[in-house]
Structure formats: C-alpha cells, structure tokens
Amino acid sequence: MKSLAELEAIRNKTINAMNIRKDGENGIRIVVGMATCGIAAGARDTLNAISEELAKRNVSHATVSQTGCIGMCRLEPIGEVLEPGKEKVTYVKVDREKAVRIVNEHIINNKPVVEYTIGAVEK
Amino acid sequence: MNLVRAHILVCGGTGCTSSGSEKLITEFETQLSRVGMADEVKVVKTGCFGLCALGPIVIVYPEGAFYSRITPENVKEIVDEHIVKGRIVKHLLYDESVKDEEIMPLNDTNFYKHQMRIALKNCGVIDPENIDEYIALDGYKALGKVLTEMTPEQVIDIIKQSGLRGRGGGGFPTGLKWDFAAKQPKGQKFVGCNADEGDPGAFMDRSVLEGDPHSVIEAMAIAGYAIGADQGYIYIRAEYPIAVNRLQIAIDQAKEYGLLGKNIFGTDFSFDLEIRLGAGAFVCGEETALMTSIEGKRGEPRPRPPFPAVKGLWGKPTILNNVETYANIPQIILNGVEWFNNIGTEKSHGTKVFALGGKIKNTGLVEVPMGTTLRTIVEDIGGGIPNGKKFKAAQTGGPSGGCIPASLIDVEIDYDSLISIGSMMGSGGLIVMDEDSCMVDIAKFFLEFTVDESCGKCAPCRIGTRRMLEILTKITDGKATMKDLDNLKLLAHSIKASALCGLGQTAPNPVLSTLQYFEDEYIAHIVDKKCPAGVCKNLLQYKIVPEKCIGCSLCARQCPVNAISGEIKSPFVIDQSKCIKCGACMSACKKQAIVKE
Numbered sequence: 001m002k003s004l005a006e007l008e009a010i011r012n013k014t015i016n017a018m019n020i021r022k023d024g025e026n027g028i029r030i031v032v033g034m035a036t037c038g039i040a041a042g043a044r045d046t047l048n049a050i051s052e053e054l055a056k057r058n059v060s061h062a063t064v065s066q067t068g069c070i071g072m073c074r075l076e077p078i079g080e081v082l083e084p085g086k087e088k089v090t091y092v093k094v095d096r097e098k099a100v101r102i103v104n105e106h107i108i109n110n111k112p113v114v115e116y117t118i119g120a121v122e123k
Numbered sequence: 124m125n126l127v128r129a130h131i132l133v134c135g136g137t138g139c140t141s142s143g144s145e146k147l148i149t150e151f152e153t154q155l156s157r158v159g160m161a162d163e164v165k166v167v168k169t170g171c172f173g174l175c176a177l178g179p180i181v182i183v184y185p186e187g188a189f190y191s192r193i194t195p196e197n198v199k200e201i202v203d204e205h206i207v208k209g210r211i212v213k214h215l216l217y218d219e220s221v222k223d224e225e226i227m228p229l230n231d232t233n234f235y236k237h238q239m240r241i242a243l244k245n246c247g248v249i250d251p252e253n254i255d256e257y258i259a260l261d262g263y264k265a266l267g268k269v270l271t272e273m274t275p276e277q278v279i280d281i282i283k284q285s286g287l288r289g290r291g292g293g294g295f296p297t298g299l300k301w302d303f304a305a306k307q308p309k310g311q312k313f314v315g316c317n318a319d320e321g322d323p324g325a326f327m328d329r330s331v332l333e334g335d336p337h338s339v340i341e342a343m344a345i346a347g348y349a350i351g352a353d354q355g356y357i358y359i360r361a362e363y364p365i366a367v368n369r370l371q372i373a374i375d376q377a378k379e380y381g382l383l384g385k386n387i388f389g390t391d392f393s394f395d396l397e398i399r400l401g402a403g404a405f406v407c408g409e410e411t412a413l414m415t416s417i418e419g420k421r422g423e424p425r426p427r428p429p430f431p432a433v434k435g436l437w438g439k440p441t442i443l444n445n446v447e448t449y450a451n452i453p454q455i456i457l458n459g460v461e462w463f464n465n466i467g468t469e470k471s472h473g474t475k476v477f478a479l480g481g482k483i484k485n486t487g488l489v490e491v492p493m494g495t496t497l498r499t500i501v502e503d504i505g506g507g508i509p510n511g512k513k514f515k516a517a518q519t520g521g522p523s524g525g526c527i528p529a530s531l532i533d534v535e536i537d538y539d540s541l542i543s544i545g546s547m548m549g550s551g552g553l554i555v556m557d558e559d560s561c562m563v564d565i566a567k568f569f570l571e572f573t574v575d576e577s578c579g580k581c582a583p584c585r586i587g588t589r590r591m592l593e594i595l596t597k598i599t600d601g602k603a604t605m606k607d608l609d610n611l612k613l614l615a616h617s618i619k620a621s622a623l624c625g626l627g628q629t630a631p632n633p634v635l636s637t638l639q640y641f642e643d644e645y646i647a648h649i650v651d652k653k654c655p656a657g658v659c660k661n662l663l664q665y666k667i668v669p670e671k672c673i674g675c676s677l678c679a680r681q682c683p684v685n686a687i688s689g690e691i692k693s694p695f696v697i698d699q700s701k702c703i704k705c706g707a708c709m710s711a712c713k714k715q716a717i718v719k720e
Contacts (some may be wrong), residue, residue, distance in 0.1 A: 018249075
C-alpha cells in the first residue's frame, strides 16, 4: 500500500457489493415474477439482463429479487419497481431489451418507461 | 459480468459455529448450485450478530430477513422459497423482527434498538476473512489519515481528548498511557494487545477478533505510529481457535496489501505484528504477567512501578491495550473527538460491550452507550428473566467485580457508578441472577475460580483466598459461626490491601459486594442453617407433604439411592440419612407433594 488513492481504489471496488447489506435503506427494489408462468415466459433471462445492466452501470441504489406469481400470467415476464414513498410501477412482458431500457431510464435517470407499464399495455 | 443480487450472511462466531453454522454454509452452497444460482447469490461467513441465544443465525439481504435457529434441514426451504421464489420463510424468522406480517429493520427490534455499535460495528456485517470488505467500510482509512496527515503528538492528543478509557476493566485513560510511552527516549518500543479475556462469562474480545480482526490490527498500527514502535504482539489464549485463525488470516492479508510491513502508505513508518498464544491462565490477563508470558517465561506478575510504559517487554517501553479499546480507535480518528464525546456519560465516553449471560432470555453480546441503565440492558435488550422469575442481581466484572442488586437496577452504568456501588466494569461480563440464585454460592463460585487461578507468587492471594474459600464452604455447609463471618471480612480487607497484582487485590470483591447487599443471606446460612434460595445442598431437605401425597410410589422408583419408602396409597417418607438431594423425586412427583426447604 503506497498511497491513500490505492486504498480508495480497493474500497470503490467492493463498496457497491456491500451496500446490499444496509438495513432498511436499500433504495429501489426491482422484483421479477418467477413462478412457473414467469419462468416459462423467460423471466430468468429478464432477471439476468437486469442484473447485468445494474452491474455494468455500477448502480448501487437498487437491488433485484425474485418473487412468485403476481396473478397476470398472460403478461409475464413481469417486473416491478418499488421505490420508498412512490407508487409501485409494474412493467409487463419485459424482455432483455426492455429490461436494459428500464434500468437506464427508470432506475438511473428516474423516468419510468411509461409505454412498457401495465397501464399502457392494457388499454 | 453478473450482479450478486442477494447475500446470505451466516454467523461464524464461536456460539453459532458450535451449534452447527459451518454445516449451514456448505448446505447453502450445495442448494444454491442445485438451483443454479451460485453465481448470483453470495454466501458470507460473518462474525457474531450478538443474539447468540437464537443461533445459528442467518440474514438474507436485500430483504434483511433475520432467520434464527436454522438447521441444515431448513436451508433447502430458505433457498427454494426465499431465494428462488422471493417468498420469505416466515416461520423461520426471529419472531421479534416481524410486525404486522412485515419484516422490521433489525435495528428496530428490542434487542438492537437500544444498542449502539462502535466496537462491534462490523461484526455480523462483513466477512472477517476478506480484507476488501473491511476496506469497503472505511477500513484502514484511519491509519492512512494518521500516517499522511497527522503527527504522532496529534494522534495522542485526539485519543486523550476523546477520553477513551481502557475497556479491559480498569478504565485507565488510553491517551495518557500512550503519552507516557511516547515520552520515553527514542529506541525500541512495543505495542501489545491483551486478548487473554479470562473472566468467566466474558466473550466480547473473542467476538471482535472473530468478526472484525482488521479493526484491531489497524488500531495497533496507529498506536505504533503514536508512540514510535515498529513491532506489536497480540497475546491471545489458545482456547480461541477461531479467533486465532481469523486473526492470522487478517495479518497475512494486511501484510500482502502492505498495510503491515515496511513503509506503510509510502511513509517512513514500518510496523509488524505477531500473535503470541497463551495457555489460558487467568493471571496472564494481568499486564505484567502477560508480558512475562510473551517473553517466554512463566506467567507471573511483578510489582509496579516501573509501569510497562517505562519498562515493559524485554525492558523496553510498551503499551498494552485491550481488544475492545483498540476497536474504538479507528472510529474515533475517523469520526472525531466531538462525536465520541457526545456518546455516553460525562466521565465515561463512548460505548461498552457486555456479554449477557445467566438467567436471561437473550443470551448474547450487546453494545450500549455508557450510562445505559441496567434495567434497559436486562429488561429491554435481554428480554427479561425466563419462566416469570424475579430479577435478583447482576454480577459484573467477573471474579474481580461485584453484584448489582435489584434495588439498584436503575443505576446508569459507567466506570465510576459501578465502583461507587462496590462493583466494577471489568471486561464486561454481565451475569444475571434470579430469585433461585444463592448469593453465598455465587461468591463461593468466583472464589473457587480465583483459588484455582492464583499464580502463587504472593502469600495474600495464594493462602488468603484459600482460607476465604474454606470459610465460605463452612457457611454453605451450615457449620459456620458469626465469628467466621467476621474473619471472612477481615481476610477480605487484608488481601485487598496487600496482594501483589490486580488479580489478588480484587479477588475478595465478589464476597465483599454480596456481603454489602445480601448479608442477611449469609446470616440465614449461619444462624438459621437455611439457604433461602434453596441452592446449598447441605442445608436442604426434601420432604413429602403427607396431605398431598397419594402414595403412587413414583418418587420411590425414581430415587437412585432407595431413600424413599412407604406403602401404596398411603403417604411415603424420605429417609434423610440416605437422601443425596438430587431432586429426582421432586421432578417426578405429579402432585407437587415434594418440597425443598
């Protein structure tokens, strides 16, 4: 260890991975429905795409987890974005491409992708 | 590149390890591979979470689900339900952490709400065997700051102003100790860490070393810089194999990163650390005996002065601090004196870790600000006394400390308040006793310990404590007179005044403090030949109440020495000359017809 900068570099490398362990202050939660219906519709790929994109963009204020059937099996894969103090946003038929856009626009730039939400699709 | 989306934290402290947490880790890994999620879910072995009574403990993030008493059989369910389907396994959760069907943040539960974690900050949060995780949470930043921005004098000033006092028991101001050593002429000096932790019931040092070993290493390097030492020793008992192992891993990692060794952070400062194993003698927790033991000689104390800061290891200036004291140092450097001074009471700043044990629901490790009342610790954090029994007293400070009776439960705990009521902080063992505990028996237990552990160098301790134990045995056997009680007091005061080291000087404390608050119990043993709590066997008699006995013969069949006889359907009797007072009859009786008096 030759300098503080070197220490800082090691710190930055690990800190994002550690943020997940903060109690009750994890910021945004992204939940992907992964019951039989979701998995059959390709939710596994959706989840991987979200994870990869979050890692690629170095996002530390959002976590991803799986959930069971949300009840609208025909609209799977479904992904929900839950943010403290805000309305839940439900995205439907989320494929790889949509997942990438959701992470970039909604999670990073804080603008929900209205056209992918259940309200827009189910008009 | 894939994101690790969930962390499964499994406690790897000694408590949870002995209840099988190692198996959980392998089982989690097997189950995660089975469902193909080994890459996206990380299993982390951490240090102690504190709630040892409910171990093994597993926490799953990001949800923060706190699972308690997990067995390898539960692992499959957690993986299948929680990890795969995202459904938290409610019936395995720590029940206090669930409110209205929702998971509460851990810090809102009664056990954690009143706590403030400085020394235990990283325990149960990081993987102690991974230096990167320590660095991610600002580890080694304090060392970097000290080496690149501060002079040794400034470091000592900060520690002095923080008012940090030795957490090992005595409460000596840490900054002052460092100052003495720093003022000695330049040359070889040493930094020592006392991790001998000999008090029965205390395990906070072990937990810090198991859960966050780097904090101690970092602090020792800071101390080395402050006093001008380039070599440190950690004296730890060999009975702590997990702690020793993790400490060695941590030292190796720190060396690899150049955080120990030559020219740390590109400065002129070099510092190296070595572990020295102790064989677990209580006296080796005494600083002069500890140093003698490090030097490779028989662990015996020597008179002070000269103090270690002047003549310590191999006659060179040495500072010795306790593990918990060191764990506070990086936080003080990073957060500043003002932050630390605002925590605690006027004369005792910061927090103290207590190992909560005895008759208490939540056995475990807790860290509270100085000045927290005993009531908060016992009733709120500890969850009260099990089985609806009444709180009688708490013993602090182990064999050197004393008792706090129920009448003083609202005392605000700090160094000075404990001394003023005849106890002491000690290293922080806190043993809770209920109405079924006999105070004479407790005093006898601690004295037996001191007699066993006395090194034998000075007569007051070697002979005096044995005489005290003999008198106590006489009392619990019902053979003592009031004259014996006077002799006991006289002996206690003489030993306190004349023993060579801290061990001997404090050995009479358990007797003196129980005498101070529970003299009536001593008198009941001596005059009435009765043990009010029903503990001292020689003063007990098991009797069958004839009115309640239905003559079923169940007790007679349980009795291992055939002391109970009688005719079926008429009251049985116990032959007192044969009875060995094992209590088997009492637990066998379905009619509560057997009493102890």
